[in-house]
Amino acid sequence: MTTVRFTVTFRFPASPRLDCESYAGLKARTARVSYPLTIATRRHHLVQIANEDRTLVVRATAGEIPNKRYPGEPKGFVEEMRSVAMKMHPRTQSKEGKRESTAPQDSPVATWEFTVEGYLKFLVENKLVFDTLEGIIHDSTVPTYAAFKNTGLERANNLAKDLEWFKEQGYELPEPKAHCKTYSLYLKDIAENDPPAFICHFYNIYFGHSAGGGRMIGSKVSERILDNKKLEFYKWDGDISELLTNLSEELNKVSELWTREEKNHCLEETEKAFKCYGHLLRSLVSPDL
Numbered sequence: 001m002t003t004v005r006f007t008v009t010f011r012f013p014a015s016p017r018l019d020c021e022s023y024a025g026l027k028a029r030t031a032r033v034s035y036p037l038t039i040a041t042r043r044h045h046l047v048q049i050a051n052e053d054r055t056l057v058v059r060a061t062a063g064e065i066p067n068k069r070y071p072g073e074p075k076g077f078v079e080e081m082r083s084v085a086m087k088m089h090p091r092t093q094s095k096e097g098k099r100e101s102t103a104p105q106d107s108p109v110a111t112w113e114f115t116v117e118g119y120l121k122f123l124v125e126n127k128l129v130f131d132t133l134e135g136i137i138h139d140s141t142v143p144t145y146a147a148f149k150n151t152g153l154e155r156a157n158n159l160a161k162d163l164e165w166f167k168e169q170g171y172e173l174p175e176p177k178a179h180c181k182t183y184s185l186y187l188k189d190i191a192e193n194d195p196p197a198f199i200c201h202f203y204n205i206y207f208g209h210s211a212g213g214g215r216m217i218g219s220k221v222s223e224r225i226l227d228n229k230k231l232e233f234y235k236w237d238g239d240i241s242e243l244l245t246n247l248s249e250e251l252n253k254v255s256e257l258w259t260r261e262e263k264n265h266c267l268e269e270t271e272k273a274f275k276c277y278g279h280l281l282r283s284l285v286s287p288d289l
């Protein structure tokens with residue numbers, strides 16, 4: 001199998017959309033593009049013909065390049081996202097991590113000194129983030145997001161129950177900090193204007209919480225400061241690995257419609273997802289920050 005790659009140069013005012021005609025194994029599609037544009041197909045040589053009307057009909061040929069494989073690609077796009085996410089962890093937190101520790105929350109979870117005050121800040125900010133994600137998916141008319149309704153992984157209602165429980169115990173709930181409100185606005189913006197970037201945050205937050213460090217933090221908090229009480233944030237109806245597998249399948253299907261450029265754009269957003277969501281973890285390590 002070979003990969004054929006060509007670069008399209010516009011000879012007329014650039015249009016934000018490109019129409020590709022079904023030809024030589026390249027499926028018919030309309031793709032949002034950035035310029036200069038590179039399209040790859042694994043089947044045939046391609047040539048290009050430019051129309052005069054701001055669309056470009058892609059038909060055939062260009063030189064062959066070695067087949068580039070992205071880490072995780074053979075198993076589907078979720079595996080690609082996972083591979084990038086795992087490298088983004090500091091070495092102190094995961095064997096697969098490649099990053100040096102730079103922030104207080106990069107220290108090993110075992111060394112964190114949890115307080116109820118810090119944990120409550122973390123919970124209210126998670127409530128804002130999950131409210132935002134779930135509100136976007138629930139209200140959206142973007143067809144891409146339809147498959148992400150009712151995944152069984154939703155957390156906002158469970159978090160509301162936990163916060164209510166803390167109130168009943170006499171705790172006052174803090175307000176989410178400015179960085180978290182900014183993050184919520186950012187998620188709303190990219191949900192509308194940049195779906196691949198949004199999907200990156202969506203994947204990292206749900207999988208990071210449900211399959212990664214989130215559950216690890218949950219069990220440490222329960223053991224150390226909650227007298228082994230298990231919070232609703234860490235309970236799911238049904239088998240969690242089955243819910244995650246189902247969501248992976250939907251994410252893989254959605255990303256199959258993306259160009260390689262859009263996939264790369266999604267992967268590149270991982271750093272931002274770690275930075276923004278990682279900020280929520282700060283309250284756990286240093287409640288005063």
Ligand code: HEM
Pocket residue numbers: 082085086089093094105109203204205207208209211212213214216273274277278281
């Ligand atoms: C204290 C901070 C963190 C710790 C200790 C931690 C730890 C871990 C560990 C041990 C895994 C591997 C789980 C497994 O292979 O079964 C993992 C997976 C993962 N983490 Fe983190 N993580 C942290 C923060 C984050 C953050 C900030 C994000 C992104 C927002 C994130 C996203 C992910 C993702 C997407 C996975 C892959 C889940 C999967 O296997 O499907 N993690 N994490």
